[in-house]
Amino acid sequence: MKKGQHHQDPPLKQPHSTLPNTTRPITVLALPVTLILITTSCLYYLPLLTLPTSFFTPSSPPPQRSDDTNVVRSTKKKCDIFTGEWVPNPQRPPPYTNNSCWAIHEHQNCMKFGRPDSDYLRWRWKPDGCELPAFNPGQFLALVQGKSLAFIGDSIGRNQMQSLMCLLSRVTYPELISETVLKDQIIASWHYPAFNFTLANFWSPYLLLGSEADPNSTSPTSLYHLHLNHPDPSWTAHAARFDYLIFSAGHWFFRPLMSYHPNNTTATPISVNDAYRIAFRTAFSALNEGRFKGMAFLRTYSPAHFEGGAWNDGGDCVRRRPFRENETRLEGYELEMYMIQLEEFRAAERVGRRRGVRFRLLDVTGPMLLRPDGHPGRYGHPKNVTKYNDCVHWCLPGPVDVWNGFLLHMLKMDNGRGGRTRV
Ligand SMILES: *[C@@H]1O[C@H](CO)[C@@H](O)[C@H](O)[C@H]1NC(C)=O
Ligand SMILES: *[C@@H]1O[C@H](CO)[C@@H](O)[C@H](O)[C@H]1NC(C)=O
Ligand SMILES: *[C@@H]1O[C@H](CO)[C@@H](O)[C@H](O)[C@H]1NC(C)=O
Ligand SMILES: *[C@@H]1O[C@H](CO)[C@@H](O)[C@H](O)[C@H]1NC(C)=O
Ligand SMILES: *[C@@H]1O[C@H](CO)[C@@H](O)[C@H](O)[C@H]1NC(C)=O
Ligand SMILES: *[C@@H]1O[C@H](CO)[C@@H](O)[C@H](O)[C@H]1NC(C)=O
Ligand SMILES: *[C@@H]1O[C@H](CO)[C@@H](O)[C@H](O)[C@H]1NC(C)=O
Numbered sequence: 469m470k471k472g473q474h475h476q477d478p479p480l481k482q483p484h485s486t487l488p489n490t491t492r493p494i495t496v497l498a499l500p501v502t503l504i505l506i507t508t509s510c511l512y513y514l515p516l517l518t519l520p521t522s523f524f525t526p527s528s529p530p531p532q533r534s535d536d537t538n539v540v541r542s543t544k545k546k547c548d549i550f551t552g553e554w555v556p557n558p559q560r561p562p563p564y565t566n567n568s569c570w571a572i573h574e575h576q577n578c579m580k581f582g583r584p585d586s587d588y589l590r591w592r593w594k595p596d597g598c599e600l601p602a603f604n605p606g607q608f609l610a611l612v613q614g615k616s617l618a619f620i621g622d623s624i625g626r627n628q629m630q631s632l633m634c635l636l637s638r639v640t641y642p643e644l645i646s647e648t649v650l651k652d653q654i655i656a657s658w659h660y661p662a663f664n665f666t667l668a669n670f671w672s673p674y675l676l677l678g679s680e681a682d683p684n685s686t687s688p689t690s691l692y693h694l695h696l697n698h699p700d701p702s703w704t705a706h707a708a709r710f711d712y713l714i715f716s717a718g719h720w721f722f723r724p725l726m727s728y729h730p731n732n733t734t735a736t737p738i739s740v741n742d743a744y745r746i747a748f749r750t751a752f753s754a755l756n757e758g759r760f761k762g763m764a765f766l767r768t769y770s771p772a773h774f775e776g777g778a779w780n781d782g783g784d785c786v787r788r789r790p791f792r793e794n795e796t797r798l799e800g801y802e803l804e805m806y807m808i809q810l811e812e813f814r815a816a817e818r819v820g821r822r823r824g825v826r827f828r829l830l831d832v833t834g835p836m837l838l839r840p841d842g843h844p845g846r847y848g849h850p851k852n853v854t855k856y857n858d859c860v861h862w863c864l865p866g867p868v869d870v871w872n873g874f875l876l877h878m879l880k881m882d883n884g885r886g887g888r889t890r891v
Contacts, residue, residue, distance in 0.1 A: 547598035569634035578863035583847035616666035621716035622673035708759035752816030773840035785859035842867035
């Protein structure tokens with residue numbers, strides 16, 4: 469596969485209503501998903517949702533260090549930072565703007581493209597029973613001094629990386645060190661000289677080795693071949709060099725997928741869910757069996773918020789405020805994908821304990837489900853350009869910045885526990 473063919477942003481996720489004729493068996497599988505999409509686009513007002521996160525025990529222990537005044541309130545009881553509500557925060561200005569930070573990817577630069585409202589910047593995440601402090605760039609840089617962090621996955625991983633670079637830009641900017649930067653920073657790395665901190669992004673939207681069925685056609689609806697038991701060498705070749713890896717994948721799996729089995733030249737259709745499960749299983753096994761001995765985060769599924777149609781059928785995200793916890797729920801294919809992630813994460817974490825790989829869950833699904841107002845929508849491109857509305861990625865600045873607040877919190881917890889901070 470030529471990596472360069474993936475320059476474009478991922479398909480604006482969501483299952484496809486039109487599939488190539490060559491993929492009949494997949495059409496059968498994809499149809500129910502499409503129907504789920506249509507039904508989920510009407511939002512249900514249902515009793516309080518108990519996200520599956522509540523039965524997953526977060527791997528972060530309560531803070532141990534009393535010298536850190538900024539840390540979440542220390543209690544005997546664990547506080548799940550991923551369960552809570554968005555609360556109004558009219559005073560606090562956004563941590564950066566499109567003018568103060570140059571790292572914002574064009575298509576997430578909602579300010580530049582004239583998004584008229586700014587209320588989506590005036591909410592803060594309030595976990596139930598504790599506080600998540602505002603991101604402190606100095607604290608983050610102190611914790612990662614002499615270390616390296618890589619994002620592995622799709623453009624929503626890049627979205628988080630650019631949020632991190634912008635949050636850190638209040639202190640310093642990195643230098644580009646990678647030789648292989650491509651148009652959309654497919655494989656790129658940066659270095660923060662003052663802190664000897666290395667940051668990298670590996671484009672690997674399926675985490676597995678794969679190739680276009682037709683190399684001349686890369687589109688959200690064209691057929692893609694996945695090698696199920698072969699993790700993508702574009703990241704496995706580098707993983708062991710890093711202290712922290714943040715994995716993400718999701719929206720590319722809605723393409724019609726075929727799988728290659730070992731020693732079989734015949735590709736066979738595979739469902740979204742099967743491919744998704746095998747991708748994480750294969751990626752995490754590769755970590756557990758390899759030389760990586762650092763900390764691996766799974767950044768969980770990032771919900772999209774198309775309403776009034778699918779991504780390619782007029783769907784848009786025009787809400788201008790977050791949902792309350794009782795106003796929406798994770799369901800349908802998004803719930804399934806999230807559950808698959810949790811299952812594969814737990815299995816990998818068990819093995820990782822014996823192998824010296826620490827797995828952590830960066831469980832953003834619940835908080836982000838509540839932010840239909842945080843996507844670029846029609847403000848992810850110039851007015852005079854015709855493009856689908858982007859209800860998948862997140863505006864920068866915007867609610868996605870909280871992912872790095874979670875990350876900082878988790879690093880602090882690990883540090884406070886006296887865990888190995890350097891491997
Ligand atoms: C930032 O956004 C404003 C509109 O809010 C726009 O006028 C300005 O050109 C943008 N700057 C950059 C560097 O994108
Ligand atoms: C910078 O960090 C790397 C590990 O990320 C380490 O190998 C190297 O020795 C460090 N350099 C300095 C000058 O401390
Ligand atoms: C792709 O395009 C090239 C040149 O345009 C052509 O030679 C090749 O046959 C095409 N491949 C397929 C699979 O259509
Ligand atoms: C698959 O093929 C490889 C190399 O061709 C071979 O080493 C391996 O034993 C084969 N595996 C099976 C299950 O046949
Ligand atoms: C290869 O895959 C096809 C389609 O699934 C299957 O019918 C066939 O038995 C497989 N062959 C081998 C050697 O595994
Ligand atoms: C959701 O909860 C809030 C506050 O607890 C309440 O005011 C509101 O009426 C509830 N909404 C629904 C749809 O139940
Ligand atoms: C859109 O407008 C900008 C500035 O007004 C211009 O530079 C650009 O070429 C236009 N793009 C298209 C596709 O018309």
